[in-house]
Amino acid sequence: MNEFDLIRQYFQQTDTERADVALGIGDDCALLQPLAHHHLAVTTDTMVDGVHFDERLTPADLAYKLVAVNLSDLAAMGAVPCWVSLALTLPSSDQTWLSEFGQALAHQLRHYQVALVGGDTTRGPLTLSLTAQGQVPAGQGLTRSGAAVGDVILVSGHLGDAALALNQHKLTPLTASQCARVEARLFRPTPRVELGLTLRQLASACIDISDGLSADLNHILERSSKALGGANASMSTVSLGACIDADKLPVSAEAVSVLGEQGAAANALNGGDDYELCFTVPATRLNEVIAAGKKANTPVTVIGEIVADGGLQTYYLGQAVDWQAQGYLHFSD
Numbered sequence: 001m002n003e004f005d006l007i008r009q010y011f012q013q014t015d016t017e018r019a020d021v022a023l024g025i026g027d028d029c030a031l032l033q034p035l036a037h038h039h040l041a042v043t044t045d046t047m048v049d050g051v052h053f054d055e056r057l058t059p060a061d062l063a064y065k066l067v068a069v070n071l072s073d074l075a076a077m078g079a080v081p082c083w084v085s086l087a088l089t090l091p092s093s094d095q096t097w098l099s100e101f102g103q104a105l106a107h108q109l110r111h112y113q114v115a116l117v118g119g120d121t122t123r124g125p126l127t128l129s130l131t132a133q134g135q136v137p138a139g140q141g142l143t144r145s146g147a148a149v150g151d152v153i154l155v156s157g158h159l160g161d162a163a164l165a166l167n168q169h170k171l172t173p174l175t176a177s178q179c180a181r182v183e184a185r186l187f188r189p190t191p192r193v194e195l196g197l198t199l200r201q202l203a204s205a206c207i208d209i210s211d212g213l214s215a216d217l218n219h220i221l222e223r224s225s226k227a228l229g230g231a232n233a234s235m236s237t238v239s240l241g242a243c244i245d246a247d248k249l250p251v252s253a254e255a256v257s258v259l260g261e262q263g264a265a266a267n268a269l270n271g272g273d274d275y276e277l278c279f280t281v282p283a284t285r286l287n288e289v290i291a292a293g294k295k296a297n298t299p300v301t302v303i304g305e306i307v308a309d310g311g312l313q314t315y316y317l318g319q320a321v322d323w324q325a326q327g328y329l330h331f332s333d
């Protein structure tokens, strides 16, 4: 079976019709018609077997996660997802695998009204790579670089369950139903597309949480400090700080039951793969952000504040804690 046969047979189910696709799969390139006065937001994420996922994920899970991690990046920029192209490396042309993956991919793309406009398949160790493109009105894209002193820091959803699912073998065993709930957060995260759109012209900075809240919030501090410092500032010069009230971090009942309240908070601070949004907003606009969260049907929680210096500082019930150094598994004993 050649490359074109594979794509045609299994990916023709991805039938999202978009008027802005002038020419879809089947030629050397797709031809797309972007909106006037918009920026294209473009992102690529790759998932490698044994590195980014293991045998617990079904072909359908992989399709969901691949779309979710890419759309999460678009959400963090406030972009409307439009088009994706897929590069798939497979050890063999496994019909069952392709069928399950193709169906789930089609379902997920239809849900977000995104068109698959290109693809490439090669033989090799299982690797999935997706390039997603979205559109945002020029000048309205959310970036990591606009946070300012006094801004409130918020996160969407709740944090830490994906890390819990990844590390469950090190922990007190979860019950079957707890395990299913936290694994769903790892295998099929929800990209916060709606929320990202409502945060345009409202959030001063935004990032999606892939590496863990502390790591990703540090990216906001670095980029925003650099923006404040002007063109001559070094990337390593962080002038802004953030005070996080770790007791306010939104966590699941599952995390608290396994890690305890402090452990769940530390896990929420340092665990990765949540694909929630972390964003900052001027304190005067907090009410608008709460309304935006309601409009997007997405919980948002205030977790701290941007301050003038000191880097990322974490407090638990008012006491300074150094959980970034310790790691959350400290609390599981």
Ligand SMILES: [Mg+2]
Binding pocket: 072, 073, 076, 207, 208, 210
């Ligand atoms: Mg990202």
